[in-house]
Amino acid sequence: MIRYTISILLLVVVAIIAQQFIPSLTGLYGSRFLLLALVFLCASVTVPVPVMLLLAFVCGFLTDAQNTIGPHGGNPEVYTRQVEQLRFGYSILLYGFMGYLMHGIQPLFRQGQWQFSAMLSGVAVFLYLLVEYLLINFIRGGLAMNQTVLLKIACSAAITMVFSPLVFWLLFRLADWSGYTIRMDRLKKAKPRTLVA
Amino acid sequence: MKPLNLLALLLFLGGAAWALTQNERSVREIQATYYRAISPFLTAGSALETHARSFTDEVEHSKILEAEVEAMRKDYGRLQLIESQLRTIEAENSRLRRSLDFKERTKFEVVAARITRRQPSSWWQTVEIDRGGKSGIAAAFTVVTDRGLVGKIDQLGDYRSSVVLLTDEACQVSARIEGSPEEGILSGQRVHEGSPKLRLRFLSRDARISKGMRVFSTGRGGLFPADLLLGEIEQVQPGSLDTEAVVIPSVDFQNLGTVFVLTPEKEQP
Numbered sequence: 001m002i003r004y005t006i007s008i009l010l011l012v013v014v015a016i017i018a019q020q021f022i023p024s025l026t027g028l029y030g031s032r033f034l035l036l037a038l039v040f041l042c043a044s045v046t047v048p049v050p051v052m053l054l055l056a057f058v059c060g061f062l063t064d065a066q067n068t069i070g071p072h073g074g075n076p077e078v079y080t081r082q083v084e085q086l087r088f089g090y091s092i093l094l095y096g097f098m099g100y101l102m103h104g105i106q107p108l109f110r111q112g113q114w115q116f117s118a119m120l121s122g123v124a125v126f127l128y129l130l131v132e133y134l135l136i137n138f139i140r141g142g143l144a145m146n147q148t149v150l151l152k153i154a155c156s157a158a159i160t161m162v163f164s165p166l167v168f169w170l171l172f173r174l175a176d177w178s179g180y181t182i183r184m185d186r187l188k189k190a191k192p193r194t195l196v197a
Numbered sequence: 198m199k200p201l202n203l204l205a206l207l208l209f210l211g212g213a214a215w216a217l218t219q220n221e222r223s224v225r226e227i228q229a230t231y232y233r234a235i236s237p238f239l240t241a242g243s244a245l246e247t248h249a250r251s252f253t254d255e256v257e258h259s260k261i262l263e264a265e266v267e268a269m270r271k272d273y274g275r276l277q278l279i280e281s282q283l284r285t286i287e288a289e290n291s292r293l294r295r296s297l298d299f300k301e302r303t304k305f306e307v308v309a310a311r312i313t314r315r316q317p318s319s320w321w322q323t324v325e326i327d328r329g330g331k332s333g334i335a336a337a338f339t340v341v342t343d344r345g346l347v348g349k350i351d352q353l354g355d356y357r358s359s360v361v362l363l364t365d366e367a368c369q370v371s372a373r374i375e376g377s378p379e380e381g382i383l384s385g386q387r388v389h390e391g392s393p394k395l396r397l398r399f400l401s402r403d404a405r406i407s408k409g410m411r412v413f414s415t416g417r418g419g420l421f422p423a424d425l426l427l428g429e430i431e432q433v434q435p436g437s438l439d440t441e442a443v444v445i446p447s448v449d450f451q452n453l454g455t456v457f458v459l460t461p462e463k464e465q466p
Binding site for chain 1: 199201202204205206208209212213215216217218219221224225227228231235238239242246314315316318319320321323336337351352361365366367368369371382384386387388389390417418419420451
């Protein structure tokens with residue numbers, strides 16, 4: 001368990017570095033493949049709640065360390081209406097929310113139906129981006145929502161979801177390597193021994 | 198809920214509350230530490246990316262590149278000549294200003310930087326450059342190209358920094374319209390459809406402005422120097438209280454390659 005958790009944490013670090021080199025797709029409304037979010041979502045369904053929350057904290061913390069923009073600054077007499085920024089740490093809560101969402105269908109995953117988890121990862125990314133965008137609108141005032149924004153969110157979610165089987169495969173290999181047993185109830189019943197993925 | 202899960206949830210919420218209550222300085226320190234930690238990986242990745250790109254470019258466009266290098270050599274010689282002429286004019290101008298007792302404008306040195314990453318996050322308009330604190334750059338320094346204002350430095354690392362682009366909603370510039378007494382605040386828009394456009398707000402209700410007029414920075418507000426070209430008015434939208442204008446940025450943000458960071462000129466001994 002500890003070795004598997006450490007290997008997932010290392011995978012998270014690799015994902016956030018690799019994420020830096022993944023460009024946005026201008027042809028698809030500026031959407032992007034969210035590798036870090038995908039690694040978290042797929043990993044969260046394979047671990048118990050406490051480890052999922054640890055991963056949510058680490059991923060949210062790193063995301064905000066990477067992306068938070070500083071205050072505008074300048075003379076407040078000239079820049080009287082400065083744009084508010086989301087507070088550092090908000091992503092931790094969003095990741096926690098996504099993690100619990102994935103855990104909601106963990107019983108299906110344990111029955112061997114990982115396809116549902118793969119699809120839910122797309123839904124979770126869609127909700128994550130939507131909530132993040134709505135939060136920006138909330139703190140800055142006004143609701144600037146149009147088709148482009150929705151398509152950007154939807155395309156990002158779809159692109160991310162497509163790669164989820166690959167990440168699940170990687171996680172099963174990691175579990176295999178680290179001697180961690182991902183509980184698969186149905187398969188456990190079918191075979192006398194638990195599946196060591 | 199199992200006791201262990203409950204305990205984990207409480208610890209998680211405590212951690213989130215701790216992160217959310219960090220002040221600006223602590224956040225900057227966290228970001229600087231984070232940048233220092235991942236900087237070697239980013240540098241290595243960027244170098245690898247550049248090598249791969251230059252290799253494919255070389256293979257595909259070697260003849261084109263050869264012609265471009267030749268043209269650049271010619272341009273370089275011509276620009277050297279122009280630069281020497283400009284130096285003479287600058288020196289003459291400086292002498293005249295002093296003699297007229299004009300207040301000399303703040304001078305800047307420039308640090309050339311290459312864009313290494315574009316818009317690494319979903320909602321913020323930012324880029325990353327391959328210069329940082331070791332090159333004399335500091336937070337909030339102005340970034341320009343030969344076509345005008347690009348943005349300002351946000352996060353600062355030793356060898357890399359991020360730039361908030363003018364097209365981001367959070368980047369505001371005090372601006373004036375050429376040939377008009379109008380001044381306002383120029384900023385990016387939250388949503389971009391197609392090429393990014395800017396919005397110039399807080400102009401007077403009866404502003405006499407029209408399409409095609411150029412917009413420059415005023416230098417007020419302590420962030421950006423004066424007279425930097427920002428863009429050109431595309432559309433004027435009169436309102437009941439004030440007038441707003443849609444501005445096309447002068448810089449082509451889709452094809453940014455090399456930028457210049459303005460650093461304060463060092464004192465001559």
